[in-house]
Amino acid sequence: MRRILVVDDEEAVRLLYQEELTDAGYEVSTAAGGAEALARIREKPPDLITIDLRMPGMDGIELLGRVRQLYRELPVIICTAYGELRRDFATWASDAYLTKSADLTELKIKVAELLGR
Amino acid sequence: MASDAPPPSSPDGFDLLCRVARGCVAVREYSELTQLIPRAAVEVLAADLAVLCLTDPGGVTEVVGSAGEASPGAPEVGAWLTERIREIRRAVRLPGAAFPGGVAGGFLVVPLSHGRELFGSLGCYRLGGPFDEAEQAALAALAAQAAPILDRARRLVTAEQQATEVAAVQEIGRAISSRLELGAVLEAVVAGAATLLGCQHAQITLWDESRQTLIYGAAIGPEAARVRSQQFGFDRGVNGATARSRAPHLLNHYQASPYALPEYPDVVATVTVPVLFEERLLGVLHSHTTERGRRFTPIDLRRLELLATQAAIAIEHARLVAERERLAAAELVRLRRLSVVGAIGAAMQGSMRLEGLLRIILTGVTVGQGMGFNRALLLLVDEAQGLLVGRMGVGPDSGEEAARIWGRLDAAAHPLTDIAAARQAEAEGGEASSFDRMARSLRISLQPEAGVLARTALEARPFRVRRGDPEWAEEGKAWLEVEEFASVPLVAKGRAIGVLVVDNKFTGKPISDVDLEFLGILAQQAGAAVESAQVHARLEAALREVRQSHHQLLAQERLATLGEMVAHTVHEVRNPLVAIGGFARRLEARLAGSKREGDYARLIAREVSRLEKILGDVQLFSREAPLRPVELDLAGGIRDCLDLVGELAARQGVGLELAMETDPLRLRADPVRLKQALLNLLANALEAMPGGGVLRVASRRVPAGAAGEAEGEGSGPAPAEGWIVVEVIDSGAGIDEAVRAKLFEPFFTTKESGTGLGLPVVRRIMQAHGGRVQMTSRPEGGALFALWFPHPGPREETSP
Numbered sequence: 001m002r003r004i005l006v007v008d009d010e011e012a013v014r015l016l017y018q019e020e021l022t023d024a025g026y027e028v029s030t031a032a033g034g035a036e037a038l039a040r041i042r043e044k045p046p047d048l049i050t051i052d053l054r055m056p057g058m059d060g061i062e063l064l065g066r067v068r069q070l071y072r073e074l075p076v077i078i079c080t081a082y083g084e085l086r087r088d089f090a091t092w093a094s095d096a097y098l099t100k101s102a103d104l105t106e107l108k109i110k111v112a113e114l115l116g117r
Numbered sequence: 118m119a120s121d122a123p124p125p126s127s128p129d130g131f132d133l134l135c136r137v138a139r140g141c142v143a144v145r146e147y148s149e150l151t152q153l154i155p156r157a158a159v160e161v162l163a164a165d166l167a168v169l170c171l172t173d174p175g176g177v178t179e180v181v182g183s184a185g186e187a188s189p190g191a192p193e194v195g196a197w198l199t200e201r202i203r204e205i206r207r208a209v210r211l212p213g214a215a216f217p218g219g220v221a222g223g224f225l226v227v228p229l230s231h232g233r234e235l236f237g238s239l240g241c242y243r244l245g246g247p248f249d250e251a252e253q254a255a256l257a258a259l260a261a262q263a264a265p266i267l268d269r270a271r272r273l274v275t276a277e278q279q280a281t282e283v284a285a286v287q288e289i290g291r292a293i294s295s296r297l298e299l300g301a302v303l304e305a306v307v308a309g310a311a312t313l314l315g316c317q318h319a320q321i322t323l324w325d326e327s328r329q330t331l332i333y334g335a336a337i338g339p340e341a342a343r344v345r346s347q348q349f350g351f352d353r354g355v356n357g358a359t360a361r362s363r364a365p366h367l368l369n370h371y372q373a374s375p376y377a378l379p380e381y382p383d384v385v386a387t388v389t390v391p392v393l394f395e396e397r398l399l400g401v402l403h404s405h406t407t408e409r410g411r412r413f414t415p416i417d418l419r420r421l422e423l424l425a426t427q428a429a430i431a432i433e434h435a436r437l438v439a440e441r442e443r444l445a446a447a448e449l450v451r452l453r454r455l456s457v458v459g460a461i462g463a464a465m466q467g468s469m470r471l472e473g474l475l476r477i478i479l480t481g482v483t484v485g486q487g488m489g490f491n492r493a494l495l496l497l498v499d500e501a502q503g504l505l506v507g508r509m510g511v512g513p514d515s516g517e518e519a520a521r522i523w524g525r526l527d528a529a530a531h532p533l534t535d536i537a538a539a540r541q542a543e544a545e546g547g548e549a550s551s552f553d554r555m556a557r558s559l560r561i562s563l564q565p566e567a568g569v570l571a572r573t574a575l576e577a578r579p580f581r582v583r584r585g586d587p588e589w590a591e592e593g594k595a596w597l598e599v600e601e602f603a604s605v606p607l608v609a610k611g612r613a614i615g616v617l618v619v620d621n622k623f624t625g626k627p628i629s630d631v632d633l634e635f636l637g638i639l640a641q642q643a644g645a646a647v648e649s650a651q652v653h654a655r656l657e658a659a660l661r662e663v664r665q666s667h668h669q670l671l672a673q674e675r676l677a678t679l680g681e682m683v684a685h686t687v688h689e690v691r692n693p694l695v696a697i698g699g700f701a702r703r704l705e706a707r708l709a710g711s712k713r714e715g716d717y718a719r720l721i722a723r724e725v726s727r728l729e730k731i732l733g734d735v736q737l738f739s740r741e742a743p744l745r746p747v748e749l750d751l752a753g754g755i756r757d758c759l760d761l762v763g764e765l766a767a768r769q770g771v772g773l774e775l776a777m778e779t780d781p782l783r784l785r786a787d788p789v790r791l792k793q794a795l796l797n798l799l800a801n802a803l804e805a806m807p808g809g810g811v812l813r814v815a816s817r818r819v820p821a822g823a824a825g826e827a828e829g830e831g832s833g834p835a836p837a838e839g840w841i842v843v844e845v846i847d848s849g850a851g852i853d854e855a856v857r858a859k860l861f862e863p864f865f866t867t868k869e870s871g872t873g874l875g876l877p878v879v880r881r882i883m884q885a886h887g888g889r890v891q892m893t894s895r896p897e898g899g900a901l902f903a904l905w906f907p908h909p910g911p912r913e914e915t916s917p
Contacts, residue, residue: 012696019703054688081691099733100691102698102725109760 002115003027005046007037007063008079009055013100017050020104021111034058038066045071048115050107051094053080064094075114079107147270151182154239154263159185161259162225162252164241171229171237171271173415178237210253223247227260231268239263282420285313290427299435303335306402306428311337313420314388314413316406320344321392321428322351323400324360331360334400354378355389356401363398365390365422369412371405383407390421394429402428454635457481458642471650472509478643479511482619482636490619490632494556495607497615497647498574503563505574505616510556513623570604574613579605579637581628603628605640609648617643687732694732698725730800733793734878746886748909749791751782751841755814758795762803770809778817784841785909786886794882794890798845798902801876805849805900813846818908838908840888848899852892860892879904 004026006017014030021028029046031037033055041049049067053060060078067076078094096110155167169182201224209226225248226240239260241248248256289309296302303321310319318338322331331351336344351357355366355376368374369386377384387405391398402425406413460481475495482493492512496505561567569580581603602620606613617640621628698721705718759773766773784791795814802812820839852860860876876890883890883904891903 010692010696012700013692016696016699016703020699081688081695100695101729102695102702102722103729104699105760105764106757109757 001025001027002048003029003044003046004111005037005040005049006030007032007034007049007055007060008052009033010052013052017104017107020108024108024111026111034060034063034066037063041067041070045074048075048077048111050077050079050111052100053078077107077110077114147274150263150267150270152184153182154259154267155182155184157259158239158241158256161255162241162243162248163245164225164243165222165245166242168240169237170240171267172235181237208253208257210248210250225253225256227253227257229260229264229267231264236264236268236271278416282313282416282423286420286423286427289313289424290431293427293431294434296431297435297438299432299439300335302428302431302435304337306424306431307335307337310402310404310421310424313424314404314406314417316404318406319402319404321400321402322356322360323432324398331356331401351401355387356403359389359391359401359403360398363391363393365418367413367415367418381405385409386411386413388413388418388421390418390425392425392429392432394433399429399432450631454638457484458639462642462646471647471654474646474650475509476511478617478639478646479509482617482639483511490628491621491623492552493617493619494552494559495615495617496556496559496561496570496574498563498613505559505561505563505570507556507559507561508615510550510553512550512552514551570616570618573604573606573616577606577608577613579603579633579640581633598622600625601628603633603636605633605636607640607644607647609644614644614648614651683735687736691729691732694725694728698722698729701725746785746787748783748785749788751784751816751843752777754784754786754788754791755795755816755843758792758799759814762796762799766803766812769803769807771803771806772811774811774813776813776815778815782816782818782841783909784906786906787882790882790885794879794904795843795845797876797879798904801902802845802847802849802900805847810848810899811846812848813844815844815846817842817844819905836887836907836910838910841906841908843904843906845902845904846895846899848897851894851898852900857892857894 004021006014006021006028007030008014008017009032011032014032018028018030029040029044031040035058037049037051040046051060051063051067055063058066060080064076064078067074076094077096077098079098079100081100095114098107098110101107151169151171155169158164158167164185166185167183168180170178171181172178208228209224211224222242222244223246224240224242226238228235229237229239239256241256286309289305289312292309293302293305296305303323306321307319310321311317316338318336318340320336320338320341321334323334324330325332333345333347333351352360355368355374358376359366366376366387366389368376368388371377371384371387372382384405385407387403389401389403392400392402402421404421458481460477479493479495481489483489483491492510494507494510494512496507498504499506561571563571563574565572565575569582573580581601583601599620599622602618604616604618607615607617617636619628619636701718701721705715705722708715708718755775755777759775763773799812799814806812818839819842821837823839879890879902883906887907888905891901891905893901893903895901
C-alpha cells in the first residue's frame, strides 16, 4: 500500500485529507509543520507528499527545498490556498500545484497519476 | 606856457610865432595840430620838408605829421629823409653831406620836450642849403610853443581813446558773456575783435590739449570760409607760434616776417594774442588786415589782449555750462535706463510667466524715444535641439507706425508694466506685428558658421555689427534689413541661455558704446529673470507630475492593499471552506441512507463549492499571474475537467458527451488556465440545465481563415497554422439577445448569486493565449461556447 504524508498546519484539513485518502486506499500520515514533516520522512519515507505553502516556522517552500535535496524523485504536490504563486513553483519545484478545495477529486486524480507512473 | 627858448630876433619870426600860437590855441584837434606844426615850420624856414615825430610812452617814435616835399616826383627820397629825421631825436644842425650816402642841402632837428620829458622831435630839410643858427633858434621857439599844446592834446586823445577802448571792450565783453553756448561766444568774440580793431578779419582758434594742436573756433571776414576749411591746421604761422610761446605777436610787415604763410599773400599786418584762463591756454585770438599802409599799434594789441581776457572767461563759462548740461543729460539717460532695469527687476518678482517676462524685457528696451531702440527681439537657447529659437519680437513694421506709436507713448509717461500689458493684450488679440511673427519663426543652428547670433550665444559676448563688417552679411541683410544691429547674450549661471537683438531701423541712430553698456547690464538682469522663469515653469511641471504620481501611487496602493486584502481574505477563507466542504461531503456519503440529513450535507457541500468558485474567480481577477504555456494533450485536459464535474452532472441528470475530432490534439496552453476556462464553461452549461439535458464537449482543428474566425471576444492575429477549437454545448434554455451583449462584462450576471466573473475570466484566459471565446445560440435551443486556441504549429520538444 502506498504511503502519503500530508503536511498542513490546519488540523481540520489534515483530518479531512487523511480520511479521504485513506478511503481511497492509501496509508496516510500527517505533519503539522515542516520540522515534523522532515522527522516523519526520515522515520518512514512516504511515496508522496502534499505540502501546504503557508505554515508557521518552516514554511512549505523551505520544506520543499529540503525534501528535494533529500529525495529528488519523491513526488510532491503543493496544495495551497494561494493561487498567485503558481507561476513560481508550478513547473520546477513540485510535480503538481493544486488550489485547496473542499472537492478533493482533483487531488485524488493527481495522486493516482503521480503514484501510477 | 613856459618857454625856455629866447624870443625870435626878427619881427617876421615873432609874427609867425604869434600866429602859430594863436593857431595852436584855436585848434584843439590833435590831427589838425600835427599837420599845422610842420606846415608852420616849412613856412618859417622856407624848408622843403618838415616832419613832426612823437614818441609814445612805450618808446616808439612815429611820424605823426609832415609837410612839403623833398623832391617832387621822388617820394622815396622824402621817405628816406623822413626816416633820418625820425632817427635823430635831439637838436641837430647838419649839412646833408654829413650823412652816409650824401645828399645836398641841410638838416635841422629840434627836440620837443615838456618839462624834462622828451616826447618827440621836429625836423626840417632844405635842398637849397644848410640852416643857420637863427633858423635853429626860430624852430626851437616854435617847438617850445607847440610842445605843451601837443602834449595836452595827445594826452586828451589818449584818454579819449582809452575810454572808448574800455567802453568798447566792456560792451563787447557784455555781448560775449550774455551767451552761454560756446559757438555763440566764439562768434561774438571775433565780431568784437573786428570791431575793436577796425579790421575786416578776425578769427579765434581753440587749443586741443589732448592732440596738442589748434582747431578752428570762429572767424569773421571775407576769408572766413577759407579759414574754416583750413586743411593744414593752425599750427604753422603766427597762430601756432603764439600758442607755443603764449606771447602776443604784432607783425606790421607780415610778408617780411618769418611767420608769413604763402596762403595769405595779401595780408599786410597781423596782431595775435593768446587766450589764457588762469595760466591755461584756451586758444589764440588773431586779426589781420589787407589794407595797404595800415599798421597795428600797441594800443590795438592791448585792446585785443583785454578782449582775449574777456573771451577766456566767457569760453570757460560756456564750456562749464555745456559740460554741466551734458552731464545732466547723461544722468537723465542713465537714470531712465536704470529705471528700466529696475522695472524689469520688479517684473521679475511679479511675473513668473515666461511670455509676459519676455514682453517686459523687449518693451523696456524699445520704449522711450531717443533712449530706447527701435526694434528688439529675443531668442532662447534650446539645448536639446541645438538651436536658437526666436520667441518674441517688439517693434513697429514701418516708419509711419513707429512715429505713431512713439508719439502716443511719450504723450503720457506710462509705467513699463502697463505698456507691456497693453502690448500683451494686443498680441493675444491677434494683432501681433509682422516683426513679431518673423521673430517667432526664427530657428538658428548653434554652430559658429550659422552667423553672428549663434556666435553671440556660443561665445557669450556682445556683438555690434554694421554694414560692411564681415559678420553683417547673413542677418543684417537677410531678415533684419538694417544697416546696424547689436546682439547681446542673456547669461545665467555662466552660460548663454538666449540672445537679445536690437536695431534702430527707423531713426538710423548709431548704436553707441554707452548703448552697448546699457544692453549688457540689462541682458544680465534679463538672463537671471528668464532663467528663474524657466526654472519656475519646470518646477511647476515637475510638481504637477509628482502630484499626479502621488495620486496614482495612492490609488495603486489602495488597489494593492485591496488586492492584498483580497488575496489574504481568499486564503484565509479557503482553509475553513476546505474543512467545511470536505467534511460535508464525507457526511453526505455516510448519510446516504437518511435522505434529509444526506440532503443537508449535500447542500452544504454544494454551497461550499460555489464559494470556492467565487473565490477562484476573484483571485484570478485580483492578481494575475502570467501564463506558463506548455505542450499538452487537449484530450487529457478535457477529460480531467469532465471528471471533476462528472458527479454533479450525474446528479442533475445531465448526460456527458465527448467528441474529439482528431485524436490526439496537441495544444500549447497553461494547463491550469485551460482547465479554469473549461470548468467555467462547463459550470455555466450545467447551470443552464437544472432539469437535465445533454452536455457535449467537442474539439476540432480549424484551418486559418475559416468562417467565424473573426468573431468572438478576444484579440490577436490569426495564427498561420489555424486553430484548435473546444466547444461546450448545452441543451438548456439558451441566452437572450439582450443578455448576450453583456455576457462578457465583468460582474454582469443574471444569476441570483455569483460574482459574474466567470465569462470575463474565460475571455482573459483566451486573450492571454492569443485565442478567443465565442458564444452562439443554437437553433435547436441551448448555447454553444467555443474556445479558439491557436494551433501551436509543428511539434517542439518542451519539458512539461
